[in-house]
Amino acid sequence: MNCNIAVIKGDGIGPEVVTQAMKVLDAVGEKFGHTFNYEQLLMGGCSIDACGVPLTDEAVARAKASDAVLLGSIGGNTSTSPWYKLPPEKRPEAGLLKIRKELGLFANLRPANLYEQLKGACPLKEEIADRGFDMMIMRELTGGLYFGARETKEVDGVMTAVDTLTYNENEIRRIAIKGFDIAMKRRKKVTSVDKANVLDSSRLWRKIVEEVAKNYPEVTYEHMLVDNCAMQLVKDPAQFDVVLTENMFGDILSDEASMITGSIGMLASASLNETKFGMYEPSGGSAPDIAGQDKANPIATILSAAMMLRYTFDLDKEADAIENAVKQVLVDGFRTCDIVSEGTTLVGCNEMGDKIVERI
Amino acid sequence: MNCNIAVIKGDGIGPEVVTQAMKVLDAVGEKFGHTFNYEQLLMGGCSIDACGVPLTDEAVARAKASDAVLLGSIGGNTSTSPWYKLPPEKRPEAGLLKIRKELGLFANLRPANLYEQLKGACPLKEEIADRGFDMMIMRELTGGLYFGARETKEVDGVMTAVDTLTYNENEIRRIAIKGFDIAMKRRKKVTSVDKANVLDSSRLWRKIVEEVAKNYPEVTYEHMLVDNCAMQLVKDPAQFDVVLTENMFGDILSDEASMITGSIGMLASASLNETKFGMYEPSGGSAPDIAGQDKANPIATILSAAMMLRYTFDLDKEADAIENAVKQVLVDGFRTCDIVSEGTTLVGCNEMGDKIVERI
Ligand SMILES: CC(C)[C@H](C(=O)O)[C@@H](O)C(=O)O
Ligand SMILES: CC(C)[C@H](C(=O)O)[C@@H](O)C(=O)O
Numbered sequence: 001m002n003c004n005i006a007v008i009k010g011d012g013i014g015p016e017v018v019t020q021a022m023k024v025l026d027a028v029g030e031k032f033g034h035t036f037n038y039e040q041l042l043m044g045g046c047s048i049d050a051c052g053v054p055l056t057d058e059a060v061a062r063a064k065a066s067d068a069v070l071l072g073s074i075g076g077n078t079s080t081s082p083w084y085k086l087p088p089e090k091r092p093e094a095g096l097l098k099i100r101k102e103l104g105l106f107a108n109l110r111p112a113n114l115y116e117q118l119k120g121a122c123p124l125k126e127e128i129a130d131r132g133f134d135m136m137i138m139r140e141l142t143g144g145l146y147f148g149a150r151e152t153k154e155v156d157g158v159m160t161a162v163d164t165l166t167y168n169e170n171e172i173r174r175i176a177i178k179g180f181d182i183a184m185k186r187r188k189k190v191t192s193v194d195k196a197n198v199l200d201s202s203r204l205w206r207k208i209v210e211e212v213a214k215n216y217p218e219v220t221y222e223h224m225l226v227d228n229c230a231m232q233l234v235k236d237p238a239q240f241d242v243v244l245t246e247n248m249f250g251d252i253l254s255d256e257a258s259m260i261t262g263s264i265g266m267l268a269s270a271s272l273n274e275t276k277f278g279m280y281e282p283s284g285g286s287a288p289d290i291a292g293q294d295k296a297n298p299i300a301t302i303l304s305a306a307m308m309l310r311y312t313f314d315l316d317k318e319a320d321a322i323e324n325a326v327k328q329v330l331v332d333g334f335r336t337c338d339i340v341s342e343g344t345t346l347v348g349c350n351e352m353g354d355k356i357v358e359r360i
Numbered sequence: 361m362n363c364n365i366a367v368i369k370g371d372g373i374g375p376e377v378v379t380q381a382m383k384v385l386d387a388v389g390e391k392f393g394h395t396f397n398y399e400q401l402l403m404g405g406c407s408i409d410a411c412g413v414p415l416t417d418e419a420v421a422r423a424k425a426s427d428a429v430l431l432g433s434i435g436g437n438t439s440t441s442p443w444y445k446l447p448p449e450k451r452p453e454a455g456l457l458k459i460r461k462e463l464g465l466f467a468n469l470r471p472a473n474l475y476e477q478l479k480g481a482c483p484l485k486e487e488i489a490d491r492g493f494d495m496m497i498m499r500e501l502t503g504g505l506y507f508g509a510r511e512t513k514e515v516d517g518v519m520t521a522v523d524t525l526t527y528n529e530n531e532i533r534r535i536a537i538k539g540f541d542i543a544m545k546r547r548k549k550v551t552s553v554d555k556a557n558v559l560d561s562s563r564l565w566r567k568i569v570e571e572v573a574k575n576y577p578e579v580t581y582e583h584m585l586v587d588n589c590a591m592q593l594v595k596d597p598a599q600f601d602v603v604l605t606e607n608m609f610g611d612i613l614s615d616e617a618s619m620i621t622g623s624i625g626m627l628a629s630a631s632l633n634e635t636k637f638g639m640y641e642p643s644g645g646s647a648p649d650i651a652g653q654d655k656a657n658p659i660a661t662i663l664s665a666a667m668m669l670r671y672t673f674d675l676d677k678e679a680d681a682i683e684n685a686v687k688q689v690l691v692d693g694f695r696t697c698d699i700v701s702e703g704t705t706l707v708g709c710n711e712m713g714d715k716i717v718e719r720i
Contacts, residue, residue, distance in 0.1 A: 160528040161564040168520040204521040231619035259591035
């Protein structure tokens, strides 16, 4: 198979972790007989520096012309970087929001699971960590407060800011369908999260999710209020399989879920549109403090590449090969500094990539 | 002193926990020479049953005429109770939103602290729990998505729902001032939480908080994004003193913070307006499953009464007396079933009230 991948290394640790993921992809290509063609594009701070904007229209067009996007990370230190002196719509993050919208990436999949070998890093107590957990946060990514109209203006001499949270039934239906589809391939449970006791958009959300659920009689589903969900994630994460929610709630809950694993450096993510096209990126940030020091954990990016093989290219065997290599490397005791513990072997970003390549 | 208190026992465990708080207040009154006059009002499900609406205008008027409101809890089982067959604006929760707005209770104070004796209940690992934590979530309560315009209608044949998130500078300023004022009485640190990389309302929030901060040179303050805050609460709760945030973020984060204590039955809350007037209630819900069984933990409500003495009536000594009695009862090993553990003595709701009264 011939795979055309737009590669956006981005800022901070982005370049070094993406380099490792490309190395792993090439090893997979060699073993299974595929060719990965990479086209590098700029987004975020590096694009601001080179082109004056966080994402050019040309980069968008090229990303669109590719089969999938592999992204590292974008942004820098918000208090010291000159990028954050710019108006909001010119900052690195604006590039990320623009590419999500332009590519129609409405379905953001964020797995949060506890690796047996990394239980020690879990901030929850043993009793809870021992039960383990493995959930998929399915976050709507192109609607809600992120993309509604907003305005700041004086009203009777008083500065007033307005953001709008809008969803229509089609936007809700397509993400709900993705959520139930994914649940069918997992443990067949969906927890739809909203704030239906307050928001109109949540009440519409609940109604449409109920309609979609009718077509999935095998899937158990429940509604949960967002405040309760924030509690349940800490109290009993094992209860969750697929968590389906709107953009802002998903932002908050997926970060909370990633933290309770204790190893964000292990968490991949995928952002999909209605076709097989997707953008794949690690869940963590650009970590400017350790950038360029060969300290970053490349596993989240490598696992994002595995998700790309699975969701965009339907290469399940190949994705399994990467995921198994990652598991093996943990079993063999290799750790980057974010997950190192007594009795394990500390390796750098590049060496971790090598160890995984060896196990493909 | 003569204190006129509007008492809203409400639904579920509300009546039994409020009864214990009144018992404790009366003991304080006797010891320190104050008279507490109670006027009972209806709100929530019991008001729907008796008056057809979750809160009558008359009840609002009487609450306004009182010095403070002591609230139990409202609402029932959302899947079985007939209250939840009603349209949203007639459900129990609508009463709560109405009283907050009508009484102008814009500042919601939700303490989340770990009791030395209850560390075992904390869902976080020992290493984190041992460091302890004691924070005050200061949530804006009468603005934002909760009270903005909302509408669901067909747009080109597609059902579309819109909620609006509005804040003006005055609303932000008054809650920020409350937050910094409280910080001055605590460890002098404010973490203001927003989503300024996306929302206009958050950017205005940040600007006004910065202005207010200038008047509190002794207070250290920082801005934190809401997704990051959801992570930090789990990773390192000890870092927080006052957490200042808008209505919806505060709803989510305060519940997350209450869960990491592992003992919601211990957590009080206060909702204040611009004067000394306030409404005081436990952080937990109405727990219909254990209502009327003498199993509920009354301590959150008793500590809410202590907050009332402190914030509305300036009776600090008396508030201390209640808080110390609660601590002593824990030291003496008495526990309701939500916090019981090996080697402690299980007591019911009423007996817990008695034990605290004995220690006033
Ligand atoms: C950078 C920011 C705009 C973004 C978001 O809020 O979506 C990030 O937090 C994420 O979750 O990918
Ligand atoms: C019942 C509900 C409307 C309410 C809220 O969201 O404010 C509750 O969750 C709370 O936090 O007091």
